[in-house]
Amino acid sequence: MCNGIVESISNAFWAHTSAIERSFVLLLVLTLVSTGRGSGCVRPYMVQNSWVNLTETNRGLFPAGTVLQYSCDPGYLPDGPSILTCTTSGRWSSEPPQCIRSCIRPSVVQHGSTNVMDTNRSLFPVGTVLQYSCDAGYLLVGRSILTCTSIGDWSSNLPRCIRNYGKPGPPF
Numbered sequence: 001m002c003n004g005i006v007e008s009i010s011n012a013f014w015a016h017t018s019a020i021e022r023s024f025v026l027l028l029v030l031t032l033v034s035t036g037r038g039s040g041c042v043r044p045y046m047v048q049n050s051w052v053n054l055t056e057t058n059r060g061l062f063p064a065g066t067v068l069q070y071s072c073d074p075g076y077l078p079d080g081p082s083i084l085t086c087t088t089s090g091r092w093s094s095e096p097p098q099c100i101r102s103c104i105r106p107s108v109v110q111h112g113s114t115n116v117m118d119t120n121r122s123l124f125p126v127g128t129v130l131q132y133s134c135d136a137g138y139l140l141v142g143r144s145i146l147t148c149t150s151i152g153d154w155s156s157n158l159p160r161c162i163r164n165y166g167k168p169g170p171p172f
């Protein structure tokens with residue numbers, strides 16, 4: 001984040017100042033940057049497979065209070081907060097999110113359970129495998145294993161668990 005400021009101090013200037021003066025200037029620059037005095041937030045880095053509502057003309061500092069919203073492309077989901085606010089200390093409220101190729105959260109299978117649904121996770125990156133089983137007394141109809149494919153789709157529909165009224169079957 002210092003690069004822009006440091007680069008703007010010309011090479012000629014550096015060549016004609018003593019080491020002590022250089023240290024002083026560097027200290028001054030670092031102080032200005034670290035206190036964010038009278039400034040705002042620097043332009044956040046770009047995130048692949050996303051869109052953010054800032055305009056290209058907005059090249060300088062963003063004033064405190066600026067709100068930016070990142071939107072991931074279809075098939076991608078953010079791995080963190082997608083709304084960033086420029087705080088009065090000159091920092092964004094968080095890093096921009098990464099947009100990760102991911103399947104959407106599958107809905108709940110009644111009378112069934114799966115290996116990874118016991119947490120509140122919302123990201124199911126490519127390659128995630130879900131394995132379903134049904135409660136005792138229920139039969140699984142459909143595929144018990146779903147994989148998140150490279151295009152961010154589940155490999156098949158969710159299975160269903162239906163009441164087994166017949167004689168007790170083998171455990172799944």
Ligand SMILES: *[C@@H]1O[C@H](CO)[C@@H](O)[C@H](O)[C@H]1NC(C)=O
Binds near residue numbers: 054
């Ligand atoms: C970006 O979008 C958010 C949410 O819609 C809005 O609050 C904010 O003002 C927008 N920021 C800019 C720079 O347009």
Ligand SMILES: *[C@@H]1O[C@H](CO)[C@@H](O)[C@H](O)[C@H]1NC(C)=O
Binds near residue numbers: 120
């Ligand atoms: C899961 O989500 C529920 C409801 O949104 C919330 O109350 C709970 O604290 C979350 N649990 C974890 C481990 O994040």
